Amino acid sequence: MNWLHLAPMLVLVSAPGATVPSPLAHTFSIVARDSATGDFGVAVQSHYFSVGPVVPWAEAGVGAVATQSLVLVDYGPNGLALMRGGMSARQALDSLLKADAHNEGRQVAMVDAKGTVAAYTGKACIPDAGHHTGAGYSVQANLMANDRIWPAMAEAYEHAQGDLAERMLQALEAAQKAGGDIRGKQSAAILVVRAQSTGMPWKDWVYNLRVEDNEEPIKELRRLVRLQRAYLVNTRGDDFLAAKDSIKAMEAYEQSMKMAPEVVELQFWAALTMYTNGREADGLRLFREVFARERVWADLIPRLAKVGLFPDDPKKIDEVEKQKPHSRMDRGR
Numbered sequence: 001m002n003w004l005h006l007a008p009m010l011v012l013v014s015a016p017g018a019t020v021p022s023p024l025a026h027t028f029s030i031v032a033r034d035s036a037t038g039d040f041g042v043a044v045q046s047h048y049f050s051v052g053p054v055v056p057w058a059e060a061g062v063g064a065v066a067t068q069s070l071v072l073v074d075y076g077p078n079g080l081a082l083m084r085g086g087m088s089a090r091q092a093l094d095s096l097l098k099a100d101a102h103n104e105g106r107q108v109a110m111v112d113a114k115g116t117v118a119a120y121t122g123k124a125c126i127p128d129a130g131h132h133t134g135a136g137y138s139v140q141a142n143l144m145a146n147d148r149i150w151p152a153m154a155e156a157y158e159h160a161q162g163d164l165a166e167r168m169l170q171a172l173e174a175a176q177k178a179g180g181d182i183r184g185k186q187s188a189a190i191l192v193v194r195a196q197s198t199g200m201p202w203k204d205w206v207y208n209l210r211v212e213d214n215e216e217p218i219k220e221l222r223r224l225v226r227l228q229r230a231y232l233v234n235t236r237g238d239d240f241l242a243a244k245d246s247i248k249a250m251e252a253y254e255q256s257m258k259m260a261p262e263v264v265e266l267q268f269w270a271a272l273t274m275y276t277n278g279r280e281a282d283g284l285r286l287f288r289e290v291f292a293r294e295r296v297w298a299d300l301i302p303r304l305a306k307v308g309l310f311p312d313d314p315k316k317i318d319e320v321e322k323q324k325p326h327s328r329m330d331r332g333r
Contacts, residue, residue: 027047027055027068027069027181028180029044029068029139029141030043030140030153030157030172031065031110031111031117031137032064032136032167032168033064033111033113034164037163037164037195039192039193039194040058040062040064040192041058041064041164041165041168041190041191042056042057042058042064042066043056043169043171043188043221044056044189045176045187046186047183047185047186048186049186049187050187050210050213051186052191052210056076056190056191057191058192059080059193059197059201059204060194060195060204061196062197063079063083063089063113064191065109066109066138067107067108069106069107069125070124072102072106074096075096079092079096079110082095083113087112088112089111089112089117090118093110094118103120104123104124105122105125106120106125107122107129107140109133109139115135117133117136119140127147128141128142128144129142129143129144132151134154137157139154139157141153143181144182146178146179149180150175152174152178153171153172153174153175154171155174156170157170165206166225168190169221172188172218172221173218173222185214185216186214187210187213188218188220188221189210189211189221190221190225191205191208191209192208209221226259226260227260230256230259230263234252234256234269237249237251237252237269237273240252241309246273247277250274253269253273254270256269256270257269265297267289271283275320276310284319284320287323291323291324292324292325295324298320298324302321
C-alpha cells in the first residue's frame with residue numbers, strides 16, 4: 001500500500017477544535033543543539049516527496065523542531081513561537097499536545113536554546129516507531145523496518161566527529177544502514193541555524209538544503225552539504241573582495257575550490273585572485289584548466305576589467321584570454 005494515497009491536502013494553520021487534514025510523513029529525523037557553537041539543526045529522510053518543507057523547523061537563538069508521522073505542521077512554527085516566548089522545549093511540546101485532540105498520531109521532537117529536549121511518539125504512530133533523547137538531541141522514527149533505527153542514530157550521533165551538519169548526516173546514514181523506512185527512500189533535508197539571531201533570518205541559515213526526490217537522498221544531501229561548505233568559504237572570499245582585502249579573498253577562493261574541485265566557477269575566482277595578487281604563473285595555469293573545461297569563462301575577463309575586478313590593461317587581458325584552447329573557428333581565421 002502507498003500510504004501517501006491516504007494523505008489529504010496539507011493544512012498549515014488550523015482553527016481551534018477543527019479536524020486537521022494531515023499528510024503521513026513516515027520518516028526518521030534528528031533535532032540537535034551543538035554544545036560547542038550553540039547552533040541548532042534538524043536533519044530528516046523519508047519515503048515521502050519533498051519532506052523538507054514539512055518536518056524540519058529551526059530558528060536562530062530559539063531552537064529546533066521536527067514534526068512527523070501524522071503530521072500537524074503547526075507544531076513546527078508554533079513550537080518555535082512558544083520557545084521564543086520563554087517556554088522550555090518540554091513546556092512547549094506539552095502545551096501543543098494538550099491543545100491537539102488528535103495527538104495520538106503525532107511524532108514530535110524539540111530542542112530549546114538551553115539544549116534541553118522533549119520528544120513524543122503517539123500510540124497511533126505506525127510501528128516500528130519510537131524515539132531516544134540524549135544530551136542536546138533527540139532522534140525519532142516511525143514506520144521503520146525494525147526497532148533498531150533510532151538507537152543506531154543515537155549511537156552514531158554521539159560518536160560522530162565534525163560540525164553539527166556532519167554529525168546529523170552520520171545519524172541519518174546509521175538509520176538507513178540499520179534498515180531505514182520500511183517503504184524505502186525518496187527525500188531528505190537538513191536545516192542548521194546560528195546560535196544567536198541577527199534579526200535577519202537569511203543570514204542565520206548555515207544549511208538549508210533539500211533533496212525533493214532521489215533514489216539516494218542521503219547521499220545527495222551529503223553532496224549538497226559539501227558544496228554548501230565550499231560556497232560558504234567562497235562567500236567569505238566575496239566579502240573580502242568587497243572590503244578590498246584581495247589577499248584574504250585569494251586564500252578563501254583557493255580553499256573553496258579545493259573543497260569542491262568539480263565546480264569550475266570556484267576555480268575561476270581562485271585563478272583571478274592569484275593572477276591579480278602576484279601569483280601570475282599560478283593564475284595562468286589555473287586559467288588554462290578552467291578554460292579547457294568551460295571556454296565561456298575567458299569571455300568574462302574584459303567584463304571584469306570594466307568594473308575594477310581585473311586590471312584594465314589590454315596586455316594582461318590578452319595574456320589571460322590566450323589561455324583558452326583553440327577551437328576550429330579560431331584556426332580558420
